[in-house]
Amino acid sequence: MKCEPGAQRTYDVVKWVRSRTDVGTPHLGAVVVVGTKRRPKWAILACPCGCGEILNVNLMRSHRPFWRLWVSDNEVTLRPSLWLRHGCRSHFLITDGYVDWMGSEEYLDWPDSNASD
Numbered sequence: 001m002k003c004e005p006g007a008q009r010t011y012d013v014v015k016w017v018r019s020r021t022d023v024g025t026p027h028l029g030a031v032v033v034v035g036t037k038r039r040p041k042w043a044i045l046a047c048p049c050g051c052g053e054i055l056n057v058n059l060m061r062s063h064r065p066f067w068r069l070w071v072s073d074n075e076v077t078l079r080p081s082l083w084l085r086h087g088c089r090s091h092f093l094i095t096d097g098y099v100d101w102m103g104s105e106e107y108l109d110w111p112d113s114n115a116s117d
Ligand SMILES: [Zn+2]
Pocket: 003, 047, 048, 049, 050, 051, 052, 053, 084, 088, 089, 090
């Protein structure tokens, strides 16, 4: 699948696993949650642009930054927005399973990651 930031995407599959080793590689449209419903630890998903990047989103409040996850009828909401500082630089929100692409202006001023690394 080609990298297509801004494409209309949904996440409508939610899989719960107990351990990071059970995650595998989530396909586009699926979110794998590590942990239990009471104590989710990680949300793992493929970047919605299709670039193939796998995002590991921390849900544990003991680690920062952390995101909040809501799941209802296999529809996922994640807050705040997610963005990739490398590669495709996608910046998006997931609400009720739908991807809302955010403007790129928020990170236009960032130093180029290749230059600073
Ligand atoms: Zn991407």
